[in-house]
Amino acid sequence: MEDHMEEELFLLYGKSGKMPVKDERGGLDVSKVAKPVQATVSSLKMLDVGKWPIFSLCSEEELQLVRQACVFGSAGNEVLYTTVNDEIFVLGTNCCGCLGLGDVQSTIEPRRLESLSGKKIACLSYGSGPHVVLATAEGEVFTWGHNGYSQLGNGTTNHGLVPCHISTNLSNKQVIEVACGSYHSLVLTSDGEVFAWGYNNSGQVGSASTANQPIPRRVTGCLQNKVVVNIACGQMCSMAVVNTGEVYVWGYNGNGQLGLGSSGNQPTPCRVAALQGIRVQRVACGYAHTLVLTDEGQVYAWGANSYGQLGTGNKSNQSYPTPVVVEKDRITEIAACHSAHTSAAKTQGGHVYMWGQCRGQSVTLPHLTHFFSTDDVFACFATPAVTWRLLSVEPDGHLTVAESLKREFDNPSTADLRFLVDGKYIYAHKVLLKIRCEHFRSSLEDSEDDIVEMSEFSYPVYRAFLEYLYTDSISLSPEEAVGLLDLATFYRENRLKKLCQQTIKQGICEENAIALLSAAVKYDAQDLEEFCFRFCINHLTVVTQTSGFAEMDHDLLKNFISKASRVGAFKN
Known part of the structure; x- marks a missing residue:
């Protein structure tokens, strides 16, 4: 393996027909692979949306106009993007009307999303249906797509073929962050409040019951007097980080993804006591695993680990927070999304690591990639190839x-x-x-x-x-x-x-x-x-x-x- 770094990278990109060498745990044997030359922050490259296969349907001229993008869907076959003129375009299979065009017709050519014309996107998330939750720069919330479990928050279970402005209980609120589980939705307001709605079979909307929630409702309980600064969703669980660095969790816990030391579901927010004395800055959720980033640049992980997505060197689930060792460099960014079993992290020195599911293989320890962005990990390694966050692409040749x-x-x-x-x-x-x-x-x-x-x-x-x-x-x-x-x-x-x-x-x-x-x-x-x-x-x-x-x-x-x-x- 020592002399085959290029072969491995080609393989992971799908450009080689050779099978990878596996370690004794069934994962890729990356222990003897030569490390790339250290990258510095100043050498960061501009994000390349062309790494996502769905963008091969766009012309070079169209790609050059892209400024923001989100790739989603069960196979990474839906995309929404904005252009230099703040226009919003969509293309893909349009399952359940998730493109917001007013119909369910698939399109291989970009179509303008007229109903959001003039709106600037601040953040966006998506579910498995798929459904889409979008917040504008003004803090308004729009939803559309699959709605079988009321995940659109409009009080119905009818699929939303066009974006619907969600104002119930949010009319005087400015939403600054959104997160979607498979079939439920969370939003965070500027005053640190969390609202949830949708599928609730495991308590993931935090209402103390298991009845689906058809409209936005504030998540209270232990969060009543807390100021939340970050939210995330797993498949059927929810997370919130408060301004004191504590992490609160609720919802499905069958794989220990709540980090409470048990496997019982949690219908209301509960603090992760095992993180006592540790100040968390960010949380990211995979399908059934959780990552947190502390203010000391340390990563902890817990939950499902069938693909090594916890980065512990094995495939055993963990119900308590477990440190993830990534060389000695400080971590500044963590990445995961509820539709994948892949984890990624970026260090202060600009190195990008990945672990977990990698093109069907298992990587059980953090693996140093040649990428400059955690986004590229999900474009090239994750299944499906979707974005874990809304991408922002800087224009070529234009200086602000x-x-x-x-x-x-x-x-x-x-x-x-x-x-x-x-x-x-x-x-x-x-x-x-x-x-x-x-x-x-x-x-x-x-x-x-x-x-x-x-x-x-x-x-x-x-x-x-x-x-x-x-x-x-x-x-x-x-x-x-x-x-x-x-x-x-x-x-x-x-x-x-x-x-x-x-x-x-x-x-x-x-x-x-x-x-x-x-x-x-x-x-x-x-x-x-x-x-x-x-x-x-x-x-x-x-x-x-x-x-x-x-x-x-x-x-x-x-x-x-x-x-x-x-x-x-x-x-x-």
């Missing part, structure tokens, strides 16, 4: 205003101002700095100088600050981000301060945890301080053996030990 500004940073040919830091120049534009920063608005107001010397901050830190004013983002090591946090505090740049804290969180490890905790205390970054403290407690044995802990400031050490004792860190 924001993209144009990014290109001009540190460009000597157009700059009218130079900063001299540590003997090196950084090129900038006075007018942009005055527009973007209150400090420069006053300091550059009457200045005719074209060179400004800066000695208070290092070159990497000050360059990152100026680049942030052009790009709204930062790219620094956590240690350098501490210096930028100092600058942000000095210049009263609150948004930059938040970004620095986020960067520090993403780069924390046992070796630097104490130094980052000290910085958080110094700059009064309370959220970051709490995060660093929690990280130290979760990795206490290793952290206390580092040089940073040995050299810790006396007062900080005293406070740390006191606080750690209060949370029970030293109990046997």
Whole structure:
């Protein structure tokens, strides 16, 4: 296998007729395959909708106009996409009227979805019928397609041949996220409330009964006073992440996909107690398995595992959250969808891993792919080849205003101002700095100088600050981000301060945890301080053996030990 990486990739794409070598568990033997050269975030490629077979029905000219797309259906044979002109087109077999055209006729040519003309799509999800739930940029909800179990939320069980605006109990709400199980639907509102409707044989709409729910109803119980920030659906189960990082689950649990340590169904939301002390940011559901991503970049999985979709190295189901080991890189994105047994993840370094069902084979451990996007995993490996989220495709050759500004940073040919830091120049534009920063608005107001010397901050830190004013983002090591946090505090740049804290969180490890905790205390970054403290407690044995802990400031050490004792860190 050592010299056959290309053969394996061709096989997974369906371009080779050879059967894959299997390991002793029946999965692809990827342990000896050479790893691709490390990819960086800057080398990300534009999403290519052409990887989905259904798009082969479109011409090159039509493909170039695509800006958003969703591929769905029992065989990936339905598609909805938007164009540069905000027009919505559909094509495919049109099962149960799921294309929303007013009929059930299949079409191999894109047809305009006139009833949603002028609407901008914010998010979209689909069920197995299939049915479609769409939220617009204004927060309105539209549904259509299969409705045998009231999954359209319009109070009937008649299939919806055209998009129907769902306003019952949602008329004064702005929907910001949607999720569909096989035959039920969830939406999340801007004020953190979850509404559910549709098939409820296992309690998946969270109503404390098993009667189908024909119209949107708020999911309450344990979620009554919680602010939900993320939702997801498995085939017949539902998940919600709240702003404190807790995960609540309800619905079918026959494979342990609720993570409660049992296999009994749950008719109302219940907290996943096994994740106590762990802050979850995102949840993603497969057909009968669940993935969560924590604020430390760790992935946990549970539920069905017949294809290795939990990434544990075996095919045994798990009813409790189990860590997924993906090298040592931090995970920044997880991917799964209720119609597949495939899992994927993307790391901070830009690597994309997959595990689970892969073209009929089983991959029981995270496998490093050559992809730059988790979307490509589902296009090329999953069965059916559907999208796990609404794709967004950037246009070729067109630069937005924001993209144009990014290109001009540190460009000597157009700059009218130079900063001299540590003997090196950084090129900038006075007018942009005055527009973007209150400090420069006053300091550059009457200045005719074209060179400004800066000695208070290092070159990497000050360059990152100026680049942030052009790009709204930062790219620094956590240690350098501490210096930028100092600058942000000095210049009263609150948004930059938040970004620095986020960067520090993403780069924390046992070796630097104490130094980052000290910085958080110094700059009064309370959220970051709490995060660093929690990280130290979760990795206490290793952290206390580092040089940073040995050299810790006396007062900080005293406070740390006191606080750690209060949370029970030293109990046997």
